[in-house]
Structures are given as structure tokens and as C-alpha cells.
Amino acid sequence: MTYRLNLYILNGALKGDHPGEFTFFSGGKTSTIDYIAISRDLIPFAKALKIMPKPESDHFPVLLHLHGFSQEIHLTESYRLPLQLTEGFYKRVKWTLQVNQRITDLLKTERLTSLRTSLISAENANALMETYRNIVQELQSQLSQGNNTERTQLQRQPHQQSQTWFDKECLSAKKALSTVYQSFKFNPTSTTAQDLLLQKRQYKQLLTRKKREAIKNNWERLIEAVKAKDTTTFWRITSNIQSRDQTAVDSQISPASWEVYFQELYRDTYSENAGRYVCPNISMESLPSWPPVTTAEIERLVAQLKPGKAPGEDAIPPEVIKNNLDFWSPILASLFTCIDKYGQIPKDWGMAVIVPIYKRKGRQDDPANYRPISLLNTISKIYTRHLYWKLLDWMEQENILAEEQAGFREGRSTIDQCIVLQHLIEKYTSQRTSSLYAAFIDFRAAFDSISRIKLWEKLGSTSIDKRLLQLIRSLHEGTTLKIRCSSQGHLTRAVETEKGVKQGCTLAPLLFNFYINSMVEHLYNLDYHPPKLAERHLSILLYADDAVLLSRTQVGLKRALRALAKYCSVEQLHLNFQKTKIMEFAKRPKNHTWRLDGHNIEQVSRFKYLGVFFHCTGNRKVHADYVAETAQKSSHAILKFLKTGGGHYIPAALKLFEAKPIAQMMYGAQLGPYPNFAPLEQVQSKFLRSMMQVPRCVSNAILRLETGLVRVEARAWIATLNYWLHLSHSPCGLAPLTLRDEFQSTWNKVVATKIATLGFSQKHLLSMGWDQAKVHIRQRILDTERQSDLACSPVFNISADNRYTITPMAYLTNLEVPNHRKAFTLARCHALPSAVLEGRYRKTPALERLCPCEPGHIETIEHVLLQCMFYRDIRINFITPWLLKHPGRTERYYTSLLLSDSCSAITYSVARFCAAAISIRRTMTDPTGPVARAICYN
Numbered sequence: 001m002t003y004r005l006n007l008y009i010l011n012g013a014l015k016g017d018h019p020g021e022f023t024f025f026s027g028g029k030t031s032t033i034d035y036i037a038i039s040r041d042l043i044p045f046a047k048a049l050k051i052m053p054k055p056e057s058d059h060f061p062v063l064l065h066l067h068g069f070s071q072e073i074h075l076t077e078s079y080r081l082p083l084q085l086t087e088g089f090y091k092r093v094k095w096t097l098q099v100n101q102r103i104t105d106l107l108k109t110e111r112l113t114s115l116r117t118s119l120i121s122a123e124n125a126n127a128l129m130e131t132y133r134n135i136v137q138e139l140q141s142q143l144s145q146g147n148n149t150e151r152t153q154l155q156r157q158p159h160q161q162s163q164t165w166f167d168k169e170c171l172s173a174k175k176a177l178s179t180v181y182q183s184f185k186f187n188p189t190s191t192t193a194q195d196l197l198l199q200k201r202q203y204k205q206l207l208t209r210k211k212r213e214a215i216k217n218n219w220e221r222l223i224e225a226v227k228a229k230d231t232t233t234f235w236r237i238t239s240n241i242q243s244r245d246q247t248a249v250d251s252q253i254s255p256a257s258w259e260v261y262f263q264e265l266y267r268d269t270y271s272e273n274a275g276r277y278v279c280p281n282i283s284m285e286s287l288p289s290w291p292p293v294t295t296a297e298i299e300r301l302v303a304q305l306k307p308g309k310a311p312g313e314d315a316i317p318p319e320v321i322k323n324n325l326d327f328w329s330p331i332l333a334s335l336f337t338c339i340d341k342y343g344q345i346p347k348d349w350g351m352a353v354i355v356p357i358y359k360r361k362g363r364q365d366d367p368a369n370y371r372p373i374s375l376l377n378t379i380s381k382i383y384t385r386h387l388y389w390k391l392l393d394w395m396e397q398e399n400i401l402a403e404e405q406a407g408f409r410e411g412r413s414t415i416d417q418c419i420v421l422q423h424l425i426e427k428y429t430s431q432r433t434s435s436l437y438a439a440f441i442d443f444r445a446a447f448d449s450i451s452r453i454k455l456w457e458k459l460g461s462t463s464i465d466k467r468l469l470q471l472i473r474s475l476h477e478g479t480t481l482k483i484r485c486s487s488q489g490h491l492t493r494a495v496e497t498e499k500g501v502k503q504g505c506t507l508a509p510l511l512f513n514f515y516i517n518s519m520v521e522h523l524y525n526l527d528y529h530p531p532k533l534a535e536r537h538l539s540i541l542l543y544a545d546d547a548v549l550l551s552r553t554q555v556g557l558k559r560a561l562r563a564l565a566k567y568c569s570v571e572q573l574h575l576n577f578q579k580t581k582i583m584e585f586a587k588r589p590k591n592h593t594w595r596l597d598g599h600n601i602e603q604v605s606r607f608k609y610l611g612v613f614f615h616c617t618g619n620r621k622v623h624a625d626y627v628a629e630t631a632q633k634s635s636h637a638i639l640k641f642l643k644t645g646g647g648h649y650i651p652a653a654l655k656l657f658e659a660k661p662i663a664q665m666m667y668g669a670q671l672g673p674y675p676n677f678a679p680l681e682q683v684q685s686k687f688l689r690s691m692m693q694v695p696r697c698v699s700n701a702i703l704r705l706e707t708g709l710v711r712v713e714a715r716a717w718i719a720t721l722n723y724w725l726h727l728s729h730s731p732c733g734l735a736p737l738t739l740r741d742e743f744q745s746t747w748n749k750v751v752a753t754k755i756a757t758l759g760f761s762q763k764h765l766l767s768m769g770w771d772q773a774k775v776h777i778r779q780r781i782l783d784t785e786r787q788s789d790l791a792c793s794p795v796f797n798i799s800a801d802n803r804y805t806i807t808p809m810a811y812l813t814n815l816e817v818p819n820h821r822k823a824f825t826l827a828r829c830h831a832l833p834s835a836v837l838e839g840r841y842r843k844t845p846a847l848e849r850l851c852p853c854e855p856g857h858i859e860t861i862e863h864v865l866l867q868c869m870f871y872r873d874i875r876i877n878f879i880t881p882w883l884l885k886h887p888g889r890t891e892r893y894y895t896s897l898l899l900s901d902s903c904s905a906i907t908y909s910v911a912r913f914c915a916a917a918i919s920i921r922r923t924m925t926d927p928t929g930p931v932a933r934a935i936c937y938n
Contacts, residue, residue: 265445267498294333299329311378346380349377372503391507391511404520439601447545450515456469519547519571533737624674666716669716759780
């Protein structure tokens with residue numbers, strides 16, 4: 001071939017490889033099987049060839065040096081705007097164990113210990129603030145230095161060593177392997193060959209263990225990301241893509257354009273002075289003092305701080321505080337006490353770093369199509385949490401917020417507002433001629449639009465603690481932001497923010513709720529024909545800035561819309577007419593024309609309100625299809641990760657499936673049963689079938705028993721009845737009024753029927769207490785589901801001694817080799833490749849599904865395990881030793897013993913037997929037949 005293609009083999013003919021070295025080593029034998037062949041025209045440019053030592057692999061890389069040869073390569077230049085007018089630099093520190101140790105060591109140095117002592121004992125506010133700034137600067141210097149060092153070291157490392165699991169133990173083992181390889185290379189004897197084989201085997205076992213641990217860590221990261229509702233991390237890991245910035249670096253928006261956009265967004269036009277509101281001089285000394293902040297309170301506040309969050313401009317991540325609480329507790333207690341007393345806020349707390357994230361719709365050169373993510377300094381967030389609890393206690397004790405507002409309030413949820421809306425829809429559409437009109441309002445940049453001047457005026461007119469008010473004002477004075485305009489971390493110049501609550505601040509939701517609280521009173525007017533819920537008229541439902549106006553008539557809703565527009569004009573709020581939608585809920589809804597302030601408002605047939613889809617006829621099928629579709633996408637992502645980077649680790653996949661797709665399907669399930677659960681059940685059954693790699697003939701009941709799961713419908717009923725208990729025991733909000741309303745909804749009726757079906761009475765459940773009632777309901781439903789599934793399972797028919805549980809079977813965890821786990825699963829499910837399995841597809845009569853070993857024997861699982869002559873040799877190795885320990889028993893007993901998964905050693909032996917049996921049986925199976933396709937399913 002080389003002669004025909006005019007190629008020349010370079011091995012052994014160039015400097016560096018003369019005479020030729022071997023390129024392959026395995027089983028103590030060496031060979032040269034990896035070559036480099038080039039055109040004879042290129043021989044003059046070939047200067048050297050070298051076999052690169054890579055003892056951890058059977059094949060060694062071959063490196064060729066070419067000199068004097070070049071080829072012109074045309075690359076399309078990507079246009080990049082020059083980064084002008086940038087000021088500052090922001091780069092998030094990647095938190096690692098090394099960085100954590102370096103920070104811990106820094107905090108123990110004499111310099112930091114001295115600063116800590118000086119701050120705690122400071123006699124005046126100025127000295128304390130100066131010491132605090134010095135501590136922050138010391139940390140910033142160390143963090144930035146560590147980030148650069150790690151990045152440089154990472155760039156120098158080869159691919160394998162750059163993996164997070166490749167630690168010092170792996171590096172040491174690799175060096176030892178290299179040493180043994182060099183000994184073998186210079187003295188290739190049988191002894192050195194055996195030493196090399198042993199060292200390589202140990203090295204590969206170490207890497208396998210490290211990789212497996214890393215895979216489990218990735219699963220744990222996924223589960224934690226789902227629990228923290230971090231969808232970005234979930235999709236990044238499951239899609240196996242590297243973390244990358246999605247900021248303005250790809251948007252071709254100049255820093256100057258960003259500055260102009262945010263200047264317009266945060267300019268306050270409330271007063272003719274356009275700008276600054278000078279707070280009345282309030283002497284903090286004249287106000288009632290607060291008790292000093294204790295270290296115990298600091299520990300509680302820090303415990304509420306979520307790890308893994310990006311820091312602000314100070315670059316101090318939450319882990320610096322959380323992992324060194326003994327160092328920080330007295331510092332923060334003294335700092336917060338000083339701020340509470342004098343009202344002096346550190347200047348850098350007013351700075352926010354904005355990271356624009358493209359919304360994936362609209363033009364990329366328009367700043368309005370980016371979602372601004374605000375990053376605030378970590379210590380400032382701890383302090384605002386300190387004020388948050390004081391503000392929340394005052395609001396709840398004084399009943400400041402209207403019951404119509406459920407956003408960010410304890411004991412209330414999005415489902416509360418949805419159940420109220422659903423109840424009213426059914427109540428006012430139960431008759432053929434009646435309707436309920438709803439306007440789903442969208443405010444444009446709601447949190448960024450409110451006037452701080454009006455906010456202080458409103459708060460000042462209440463009974464709020466004036467010290468608390470002054471501190472909140474101080475946190476909002478002189479606030480600025482810088483926009484991160486490149487993935488390298490370049491920042492724009494500072495832009496002043498004159499209005500809006502601070503995005504990302506803990507206080508923002510409470511302050512916004514208070515600001516629009518007067519909206520409820522403004523819209524309370526019987527002329528708007530509001531619906532009634534337990535004698536209470538409801539013109540509006542609020543969840544933070546998500547508002548829905550309600551009216552029994554078209555005229556009433558138009559009046560309410562005009563009143564809302566007038567309110568927004570006064571309160572500096574802006575309606576988004578494109579996203580605001582109107583629905584008429586009725587048996588036969590009609591289309592109407594809606595206009596407000598010269599803008600058309602669209603009437604729609606369905607709308608997603610607080611994550612739940614509502615249809616104009618009240619049909620819940622729309623939401624069921626939506627959650628099934630979203631859950632299907634998540635389950636596909638989990639399966640993809642399971643089969644690629646997840647190491648086929650089934651226990652973690654099951655946990656993640658419950659945490660993500662199941663949770664998605666359960667959202668909104670509290671509103672009552674769906675008309676058809678089939679789409680949701682299919683999501684679960686398809687996931688389990690693909691994960692377990694079993695054919696379609698295996699029933700869903702068996703898969704649920706093997707994995708410890710139950711039907712989605714059963715979960716939905718548990719969620720519904722638990723929510724009924726919540727409404728019955730909780731007096732908070734409007735949702736409990738649905739139980740006391742004169743109209744009995746379908747939801748109330750089906751809940752009462754289900755409780756009676758389970759053998760309970762409502763009175764008895766309510767008398768036993770919330771927690772105990774939840775346990776009883778859950779256990780009763782799970783027992784019913786298990787008994788139903790057991791009736792469909794041949795596994796437990798042959799395994800009489802096996803007790804079912806609500807956890808996955810042990811073999812799914814203990815059998816780490818995927819082929820062994822799959823083979824054992826097929827055996828337990830009676831789905832091993834056999835005439836019985838083939839007969840299911842070909843519809844062969846049961847008595848004619850004979851084994852090819854000898855006439856008259858049906859190829860059942862008992863026959864395969866105990867009798868078939870084709871598997872005699874492997875049976876002697878793997879199964880017979882266990883059977884000899886229990887002589888004189890029946891075939892049914894032996895089959896139960898082997899498949900019950902009651903002993904991990906027996907399970908392992910049977911799994912190896914079944915895997916070998918499948919390989920043998922495959923040679924007797926038509927590769928195009930139904931059994932072969934079933935075996936290769938997924």
C-alpha cells in the first residue's frame with residue numbers, strides 16, 4: 001500500500017528513532033505497530049521522529065518534527081469591538097481545596113490576626129472601618145494571586161492531569177510507573193516485564209477508582225444544583241459542556257452603549273430636580289438604640305448564606321466566610337454593631353457588578369435583550385439579611401401587607417395563588433352563561449422602576465423603626481454599578497443608580513411588596529365587579545410583581561385596567577403591553593377587543609401564571625402536557641449523562657430523576673388530579689426502561705418495584721392531600737378561604753372522596769396533627785401501590801422470601817459493572833434472551849417456547865439457571881457452589897435464592913453467570929430477529 005500511494009515509513013529511519021523502538025506493550029510482549037508514513041516529497045522536511053513514553057497506555061504516541069514546511073491557512077477574522085472606556089477588572093475566583101487552604105493559612109498569619117484584634121477593640125467608627133478595609137484588601141490580594149497561579153498551572157498541565165480527579169496520588173503512581181518502564185526499556189527481561197505489568201495494572205485500577213469517585217461527585221453536584229434550582233449547572237453538566245461566559249463579549253455592544261443604556265434605565269424623573277433626594281438629617285444618636293449584634297446571630301446569618309454564589313466586586317466568595325466562621329464571627333458582630341449604631345456604610349457596599357445574560361431572543365446588539373444579573377459584595381448581603389429579619393418582623397406584626405400579596409411571605413406559595421384562581425374559575429364558570437375575566441399584568445423592569453423618593457415617603461409615614469428606615473436608606477445612597485462587558489472581566493465605568501431597589505439584595509422583595517401594597521386598596525371597588533371568595537371581594541391577586549386583575553364582567557375588567565394604568569402613572573411603574581394578556585374563562589369563551597392607553601392587549605386561550613398553565617375552559621390537560629414535556633427533556637438529559645459521563649451509576653440517576661423530572665411533574669399537581677395521567681406515567685416508564693436496559697415486554701410495575709418508585713398519579717395524590725392538610729392547618733393567606741367558601745369546588749369533592757377511599761375521615765386526619773397525618777396518608781397510598789405492583793410481578797412470585805421496600809434493590813448499587821447489572825436485571829424480570837422471550841414477540845404458545853438444548857424443555861428462567869446444558873460449564877463456576885450449600889431443595893427455592901438479591905456475593909455470581917449466558921445465547925440467536933433487537937434495546 002505504501003508503494004502504491006508513494007508513501008515512506010519513517011519509523012527507524014530518522015534521528016531520535018534509530019534503530020526503531022517498539023510502540024506497543026501488552027502482556028509482557030512488545031511490538032512496533034504504530035507507524036508514521038509520509039509522502040516521499042516531504043522526506044526532506046522530516047528532521048526527527050520520537051516514540052513518546054506513555055507507560056500507562058498499551059500504545060505509545062509517535063511524534064514527528066517537520067522543519068521548513070509551512071502551509072498558508074486562511075482564517076476568518078471574528079470582529080471584535082475594541083474595549084475602550086473600560087475601568088476595572090472582575091474575574092470570579094474558582095473555589096478549590098487549594099484556595100480554601102491558602103485562605104485559611106492567610107487568616108492565621110500575624111498580620112490578619114493583628115487586624116482582627118484591632119477591629120474588635122476599635123474605639124470609633126472610622127478606625128473600625130479602616131481596619132475592615134485593610135482586611136478586605138489583604139484577602140483580595142491573595143484571592144487574585146491564587147486565581148492567576150492556578151490558571152497558569154492548569155495551562156501547563158496535560159489533558160489527563162488537568163482533570164479534577166487526577167490528584168497527587170495519581171501523579172505519584174504515574175511517576176512510579178514511569179520509573180519501572182524506564183527499567184524495562186533499558187533491561188527488557190521477564191522480571192522487569194512482569195514488574196511493569198503489575199505496576200500498570202495497579203495504576204489503571206487507581207485511575208478507575210478515581211474516575212468512579214469523580215463520577216459520583218458529579219452526580220452529587222447535579223443533585224445539589226437541582227435542589228438549589230441552579231438550572232444552568234444542571235444543563236451544563238448533563239450536556240457535558242464547559243462553563244463559559246454568556247456575557248456581552250459576543251454581543252458586539254460597546255462599553256459606552258452599556259453605560260448609556262443603564263444610565264437611562266436608572267435615571268429618576270420623579271421630581272424636577274431629577275435626581276437626588278436628600279434625606280432629612282436624622283441623628284442616629286437620638287434614636288432608640290439596638291442591642292449589640294452577637295456572634296450567635298452572625299452564625300445564624302452566615303448559615304443562611306448559600307455557597308457557590310458569585311461574589312461582588314470585592315471578589316470574596318461565601319466560602320471565605322462560611323469555612324472560617326471562628327475568624328469572622330467577632331469581626332462581623334463588631335462591624336454590624338458599629339453600622340447599626342452610627343449608620344456608616346462601607347463605600348464598596350453600594351457597588352454592584354452587572355453580568356448581562358442574553359435572553360436568546362431579539363437582536364444581540366440591543367442591551368434590552370439581556371438579563372442583568374447583579375453581583376453584590378458577600379459581607380453586605382450578610383448585613384442586609386440582618387436588616388431583613390427586622391423589616392419582616394415589623395411587617396408581619398403590624399399586618400402591613402395585604403392578604404392579596406403572597407410573594408416572598410412565610411406560609412404562602414405560588415400554588416396558593418393558583419388554587420385561589422382555579423377555585424374562582426370553576427365557581428364563576430359552573431353555569432353555562434357565566435364568565436370570569438382575568439388580566440395577567442406584566443410590569444416592565446418592575447424592581448428597577450420604583451422611585452426611592454416615594455418609597456422613603458411611604459415608609460416614613462408608617463410605624464417603622466426609624467433607625468431601621470435610616471439604615472435601609474443609607475444602603476441605597478450613592479449606589480452605582482459596573483457592567484462586565486467581556487469574558488476577560490473588563491468592567492465599564494461606574495453608572496449611578498437613582499431609582500429601583502437593589503437587584504440581588506435580600507431586602508429588595510420586601511421593599512417592592514411594600515411599595516405596591518397600596519395597589520390592592522386602589523383597585524378595591526365594587527364597580528369593578530370583583531369575584532367573591534368566602535365573602536371577600538378580590539379584584540387582584542399578587543405574587544411580588546406578578547399581578548392578575550379579576551372581574552365577573554367585561555366592563556368591570558376594563559374599569560380595573562384603567563384604574564391600574566392611573567396607579568402606575570402615579571407610582572412610576574410601567575406596563576408591558578406586549579406581555580400583558582387577558583383571558584375570559586367560560587364554557588364557551590368569546591373573543592373581545594381590549595385597548596388601554598392607546599395600546600392593544602391580546603386575549604389568549606391559555607396562559608402560564610406562576611408556572612401553571614390555565615386554559616380558558618378550565619381544562620387542566622394543558623398543564624399536564626406542559627409538565628410532561630419539560631420532564632421528558634430533563635429525563636433525556638439525565639439518561640445522556642448516565643451513558644456518557646455518568647458511568648452508568650443508577651442509584652444517583654434515580655435520585656436525580658426524583659429531584660428534577662419528578663419535581664417538574666409534581667409542580668401544580670396540588671391543584672387536583674389530571675384528567676389523564678398517561679403522558680406523565682410514560683415519562684417515568686420510558687426513563688426507567690432506558691436506564692435499566694430492559695425490553696418493552698417488561699411491565700412498568702416490575703420496573704417500579706426494582707427501583708423503589710411509585711406511579712406518578714400516586715405521588716400527585718400524596719401532594720394533593722398534603723396540600724389539603726396545609727390549607728386546613730394554616731390560616732395564612734387567601735388559599736384557606738377556598739375550604740370555607742359556600743361554593744364546593746371539584747377539588748374539594750375529589751379530596752373528600754379520596755380520603756374516604758383510603759379509609760380515613762377528614763375529622764380524624766385533622767385531629768391527629770399535620771405531621772402525623774402526612775405520614776399516615778403517605779404510608780397508606782404507598783402500601784396500596786406496592787400491593788398493586790406486586791400482583792403484576794413475576795420477580796416476587798419466585799422470590800417468596802424477598803421483602804419489598806420503597807428503596808431501589810441493592811444490586812443496582814452493588815453491581816458496578818454495567819453488563820453484570822443488566823444481565824441480573826433481565827434475569828429477575830424474566831427477560832433473558834430465550835425462547836420464552838422470543839415467544840412473547842412471535843406470539844408463540846407458552847408450551848411451545850422450547851430450549852434448543854434438548855427437546856421438551858421450556859426455556860424458562862429456572863431452566864436457564866439450573867438445567868440447560870449450554871451453560872453447564874459456567875454454571876459449575878458461578879452457581880453450583882451456592883446450590884451445594886442448600887441440598888435437597890426445590891427448583892423454585894433455588895431460583896428464589898439466586899434471584900432474591902438477599903446476599904451480595906450470590907448476586908454477583910449470578911450476574912456473572914447471566915452475562916456469560918447472554919453471550920453464549922447470542923451465538924444461537926438470529927441477529928435480525930425480535931429477541932436480538934430486544935437484547936440490544938437502548
